[in-house]
Amino acid sequence: MLLSKSTLMALLCMCSAYLLHAQQNVQGRVTEAVSGRPIPGVTVRVPNTNRGTITDADGRYALTPPEGARQLTFSFTGYKTRTADLSGNVVNVALEEDFARLDEVVVTGLATSVKRSNLANAVATLSARELAGTAPAQTFDAALSGKIPGALVSANSGAPGGGISVKIRGITSVFSNSQPLYVVDGVFMNNASVPAGLNDVTAAATAGNPNNQDNPSSRIADLNPADIESIEILKGASAAALYGSKAAAGVVLITTKRGRSGRTNISINQETGFVKVRKLLGQRVFTAETAADLAGPADSPDPDVQAARNANRQEFLDAQSAGRIYDYEKEIYGNTGLLLSTNLSVSGGSEKTTFYFAANRRSEDGIIKGTGYLNSSLRLNVDHRINDRISVGVTTNYINSSADRGLTNNDNNGVTYGVALSSTPGFTELHKDNLGNYPRNRFAASNPLETRDKMVNNETTNRFITGVRLDARLHENDKTNTRLVANGGVDFYNLKTSAVFPRSLQFMENTVGGASIQGNTNNINTNLYGYLVNTFTPNSSLTFVTTVGATLETGNFDNILVSATQLIGTQTNVDQAGAANPRQFRQKYRDNGIFAQEEVTILDAVTATAGIRFDRSTNNGDYKKYYVYPKASLSWNLAKMDFWSFSSINSFKLRAAYGQSGNVPPYGSKFTALIISNTGGLPGSFVDNQLGNTGIKPEKQTELETGLDISILDGRVNLEATYYNKKIFDLLLRRLPPGSTGFNAEWVNAGDLRNQGIELGLSLLPVNTKHVRWSSNINWWRNRSRVTRLTIPAFSLGAFGNSLGTFYIEQGQPATQIKGSIPDPNDASKNLFVTLGNSEPDFQMSFFNELQLWSNLSLRFLVHWKKGGDNINLTQLLTDLGGTSPDWDDDKNGNGVKDGPERANAGSAAIFVQDASYVRIREIGLYYNIPLQTRFLRAVRVGVSANNWFTFTDYISYDPEVSNFGSNTINTAISRGSNGISTGVEVTPFPASRRMSLHVGIDF
Incomplete structure (x- = not known):
């Protein structure tokens, strides 16, 4: 039976409409290539258009591509981007894991991005x-x-x-x-x-x-x-x-x-x-005599000092007998x-x-x-x-x-x-x-x-x-x-x-x-x-x-x-x-x-x-x-x-x-x-x-950066x-x-200042x-930093003076150097201003x-x-000066001088600049x-x-x-x-x- 031209045209229009409808309703599922598990959150997009969607919790998606679209791209962080042809109204895709993140998109400007495999900068993500x-x-x-x-x-x-x-x-x-x-x-x-x-x-x-x-x-x-x-x-x-x-x-x-x-x-x-x-530092363990020493030396001729020593001694004995020796550090910070x-x-x-x-x-x-x-x-x-x-x-x-x-x-x-x-x-x-x-x-x-x-x-x-x-x-x-x-x-x-x-x-x-x-x-x-x-x-x-x-x-x-x-x-x-x-x-x-x-x-x-x-x-x-x-x-x-x-x-x-x-x-x-x-x-x-x-x-x-990625x-x-x-x-x-x-x-x-570094x-x-x-x-x-030019005199900043250690800006030296005063080993009446560390x-x-x-x-x-x-540890300095350092009564070097007063009276900033x-x-x-x-x-x-x-x-x-x-x-x-x-x-x-x-x- 032969079809008339009008009937043939009607059938062709119906087929075209069907094909167009099929193209406009694409759905599918995205899974992992190895395990077959669904991948939620995959971006599904028609290339060079604003049309796209994201897979749901079951890895499924539905999309209506514009007329003339031929491909879909599938991308997700941690997986290799894949492009699939639009050959029907169902497009299922299995994504391979991108262990090297080479397909990861990285921002390179205010409006542009590039794949990590082509990135020219070291960008941490x-x-x-x-x-x-x-x-x-x-x-x-x-x-x-x-x-x-x-x-x-x-x-x-x-x-x-x-x-x-x-x-x-x-x-x-x-x-x-x-x-x-x-x-x-x-x-x-x-x-x-x-x-x-x-x-x-x-x-x-x-x-x-x-x-x-x-x-x-x-x-x-x-x-x-x-x-x-x-x-x-x-x-x-x-x-x-x-x-x-x-x-x-x-x-x-x-x-x-x-x-x-x-x-x-x-x-x-x-x-x-x-x-x-x-961490808590701990506290000094006192005796009646060391408690009295907080008021001054035992041989002091000052009657006020002796009265204060007696008061301290008695307060310690009363507290000891009543079981009232407190750990105030733990009470405050514990x-x-x-x-x-x-x-x-x-x-x-x-x-x-x-x-x-x-x-x-x-x-x-x-x-x-x-x-x-x-x-x-x-x-x-x-x-x-x-x-x-x-x-x-x-x-x-x-x-x-x-x-x-x-x-x-x-x-x-x-x-x-x-x-x-x-x-x-x-x-x-x-x-x-x-x-x-x-x-x-x-x-x-x-x-x-x-x-x-x-x-x-x-x-x-x-x-x-x-x-x-x-x-x-x-x-x-x-x-x-x-x-x-x-x-x-x-x-x-x-x-x-x-x-x-x-x-x-x-x-x-x-x-x-x-x-x-x-x-x-x-x-x-x-x-x-x-x-x-x-x-x-x-x-x-x-x-x-x-x-x-x-x-x-x-x-x-x-x-x-x-x-x-x-x-x-x-x-x-x-x-x-x-x-x-x-x-x-x-x-x-x-x-x-x-x-x-x-x-x-x-x-x-x-x-x-x-x-x-x-x-x-x-x-x-x-x-x-x-x-x-x-x-x-x-x-x-x-x-x-x-x-x-x-x-x-x-x-x-x-x-x-x-x-x-x-x-x-x-x-x-x-x-x-x-x-x-x-x-x-x-x-x-x-x-x-x-x-x-x-x-x-x-x-x-200005910065010059070079690198190698393998x-x-x-x-x-x-x-x-x-x-x-x-x-x-x-x-x-x-x-x-x-x-x-x-x-x-x-x-x-x-x-001027320079920083040079390595990142691996x-x-x-x-x-x-x-x-x-x-x-x-x-x-x-x-x-590593260095002050390469300084047209004003070198100066200190950011701490509490030469005697305690201070940061010091000086031409030819690191910007983070710490300098301070130490006794001159050749003349005890003089001090030397030397480099003690680097933060x-x-x-x-x-x-x-x-x-x-x-x-x-x-x-x-x-x-x-x-x-x-290095840190400048002035907490230890203060506890030494206050006589409460937990190691105050120790003598680690065996020289007959307690560690606390030895540090406090050394007159050296080097003691408190610590690794x-x-x-x-x-x-x-x-x-x-x-x-x-x-x-x-x-x-x-x-x-x-x-x-x-x-x-x-x-x-x-x-x-x-x-x-x-x-x-x-x-x-x-x-x-x-x-x-x-x-x-x-x-x-x-x-x-x-x-x-x-x-x-x-x-x-x-």
């Missing part, structure tokens, strides 16, 4: 599991410790709420910013450390060192680690150059979790644990804190709109009674595909945190816990009586138990972070496509600090009659950048990626601090006091930049990149001037060339990169400020003693080796101007069977292992070894996935973990990781003396803690 999946740390910044090759991550304090200093590839600046730039989903986050004004009570900055010593936390600690999907650390100037002057110390790019289309997933995770002090963390996340969505919502509450009691940390956060990330060409993503995060940080670190009034304890023997009575009255401490300016129980030192933060990203495909065909990408972000926080010292405290009743120090800080940072990205592929062997764009960042910081004394009764309001001293610090800046970058990839083996950024800032002397920061890089993966014949070597990449970046001058360095005056009751202004420098310019950083045995053995040479020119330093000017300080560009990484997969898998990562790194480690090494059994049981642990690096090497098991975790799945239950897991539980060190104080001065960021402007070098100075710190937790997780 951390996954969610590496960040917090083994043993969650107290804060986000603490979770970075020991995990970033090339970085020195130091815990400045053990106080709840954090306080971490991160230095990437050595000292970036002496006085200006030395902390990396943190970017969360495109939003520039402020990482300020804002002091609470404790110096008004402790007088820590009134003698020996003017730097802020308030022990504040770092604001990056607000971020919840459980929200983070991955982190990329751009360490070199070439990698970070496009971020401009804020990137001089490196860039930490943080990507938070996003939603996945398909089934709505609900996860609940609960952590319950406890926190204990890592609290066992409860740790609770609850996290709820909900994610899901459709093919066009996905969402991720998370709520988290984390509370932790400190090892000191009355201290603790509470962090509550809400996050909502929404992504929407408007059409095949335009998509938009929104990230929002609200954080409320509260940290009670106690009263620790240095002070010159004897009021902090540690300084008071350093001279307080265990036989004196400090406990309150039945009426609640605390006895006065005869041996110190304060009763530390009373101070602990009555004073308040709280930081409360309300923070809102939001960002918007627009991605629009303006043009596309078979060979080229052009995208417009725009990002905007706002980071706002309000920080309130409250430090209250009632007038009933021992050190307040006869001095200032109580003190209430209230601070209020508002900070808002905005960033906006847009760029055009054109990808041109003339053939399968050649790809050009061109990027041009512009950025704008603003900041507005406003800190008001009011210190009130002579409090009325129990009032804490600053207006309920006899005297008040208000202070305000404001800072505003505006930075903008223009940049362009070209990337060329040849044969998927050679990648060349060149870029340039023009950057200016209102902090520069000439705010209209643009400074130029170029970059260039080249990588050649020989294993992808046709001539390569070594089948066992899967990747052999040579790479080199060069880049420049800057570091803007401190705020206000170009101005001569006015300060308040009061003459005869008449208010007015005086000219400050710091001379403004209108010609001040940014520090300029992957063998199908990625089971991988080596990454990097050498870098980083030079900083026009160091921002403070000098003493000529006396004729009438000023005593001026900011100048007055020196080795990843291994020794065992990989169906039931047993063992993976291991070993990293080794070192850095920079000889090297660092980390060792991460994960053992998985039957896919359900896993053991993970991270070992961190820091070899070398701070350690080996620490930072994280260890044992987890079990219960093989229980129902219609509503996807997974159940339980685990136990320990954080910083084991530390092996000869360092004799609380912890080898310590710094009296903390990080510098905004403190540089406030204290006008902070610096990025003086980590490793210890003065009775808040002791470090260790934690152990039980974990339970349920996925619905």
Whole structure:
């Protein structure tokens, strides 16, 4: 039977419609090539379009490709990317594991990325599991410790709420910013450390060192680690150059979790644990005579000394007979804190709109009674595909945190816990009586138990972070496509600090009659950048990626601090006091930049990149001037060339990169400020003693990086080796101007600095069977700094003078050297000023292992070894001076002189400059996935973990990781003396803690 033409046309149209419908509804399942298990979270995308989806918990996906689509790409972190042809409406794919992570996509610019196999820079990456999946740390910044090759991550304090200093590839600046730039989903986050004004009570900055010593936390600690999907650390100037002057110390790019289309997933995770002090120093064991010696020598002719000796002797005998010899160190630092963390996340969505919502509450009691940390956060990330060409993503995060940080670190009034304890023997009575009255401490300016129980030192933060990203495909065909990408972000926080010292405290009743120090800080940072990205592929062997764009960042910081004394009764309001001293610090800046970058990839083996950024800032002397920061890089993966014949070597990449970046001058360095005056009751202004420098310019950083990456045995053995040479020119330093000017300080560009280092990484997969898998990562790194030019006289900074050891900036010497006075062996009446040590480690090494059994049981642990690096241990000095050191009465060298007085009277700074090497098991975790799945239950897991539980060190104080001065960021402007070098100075710190937790997780 013959068909008419009209009937034939109708049948053809029906077939075409059917075929089109079949093409528009593609579904399938993605599994592991070896085990056959489904892989959730795989990105399924139509190449060169905005159309894509993500596999659900069962590895299934459904997608509607646009008309004419011929292929789908399947990519997921840890697996090799695969491209499959669209031959029907069902496409199932099995992915092979990418042991070497060669297909992992790494950011190379503000809008572009490249596969790791073609990457020309050493970029460290951390996954969610590496960040917090083994043993969650107290804060986000603490979770970075020991995990970033090339970085020195130091815990400045053990106080709840954090306080971490991160230095990437050595000292970036002496006085200006030395902390990396943190970017969360495109939003520039402020990482300020804002002091609470404790110096008004402790007088820590009134003698020996003017730097802020308030022990504040770092604001990056607000971020919840459980929200983070991955982190990329751009360490070199070439990698970070496009971020401009804020990137001089490196860039930490943080990507938070996003939603996945398909089934709505609900996860609940609960952590319950406890926190204990890592180490106590112990106390001196007294006798009646050694107790009497605290008042003076037995042969003293002074009757007052003899009376005091008798009083001490009798007090000791009475305490001994009554069984009242106390361990006050244990009472202060020996609290066992409860740790609770609850996290709820909900994610899901459709093919066009996905969402991720998370709520988290984390509370932790400190090892000191009355201290603790509470962090509550809400996050909502929404992504929407408007059409095949335009998509938009929104990230929002609200954080409320509260940290009670106690009263620790240095002070010159004897009021902090540690300084008071350093001279307080265990036989004196400090406990309150039945009426609640605390006895006065005869041996110190304060009763530390009373101070602990009555004073308040709280930081409360309300923070809102939001960002918007627009991605629009303006043009596309078979060979080229052009995208417009725009990002905007706002980071706002309000920080309130409250430090209250009632007038009933021992050190307040006869001095200032109580003190209430209230601070209020508002900070808002905005960033906006847009760029055009054109990808041109003339053939399968050649790809050009061109990027041009512009950025704008603003900041507005406003800190008001009011210190009130002579409090009325129990009032804490600053207006309920006899005297008040208000202070305000404001800072505003505006930075903008223009940049362009070209990337060329040849044969998927050679990648060349060149870029340039023009950057200016209102902090520069000439705010209209643009400074130029170029970059260039080249990588050649020989294993992808046709001539390569070594089948066992899967990747052999040579790479080199060069880049420049800057570091803007401190705020206000170009101005001569006015300060308040009061003459005869008449208010007015005086000219400050710091001379403004209108010609001040940014520090300029150049870095050359070379490296070799090798992957063998199908990625089971991988080596990454990097050498870098980083030079900083026009160091921002403070000098003493000529006396004729009438000023005593001026900011100048007055020196050069160099950092050279090596980074080695080795990843291994020794065992990989169906039931047993063992993976291991070993990293080794070192850095050496040197001041290569100094046009002002050498100077000390960051400690307490030559007699105790001080950091010393000197041409031709390391920037982190420690110098001090020692007796001249040839003339006891003279001292020599010599080099005593260096705070920079000889090297660092980390060792991460994960053992998985039957896919359900896993053991993970991270070992961190820091070899070398000296601390200035002034805690021991204070206990020696107070006669309470636990080894005071020992005589280790057998010379007949007790160790305590021998150290205290030696007159040598060398005694207290001590090696701070350690080996620490930072994280260890044992987890079990219960093989229980129902219609509503996807997974159940339980685990136990320990954080910083084991530390092996000869360092004799609380912890080898310590710094009296903390990080510098905004403190540089406030204290006008902070610096990025003086980590490793210890003065009775808040002791470090260790934690152990039980974990339970349920996925619905």
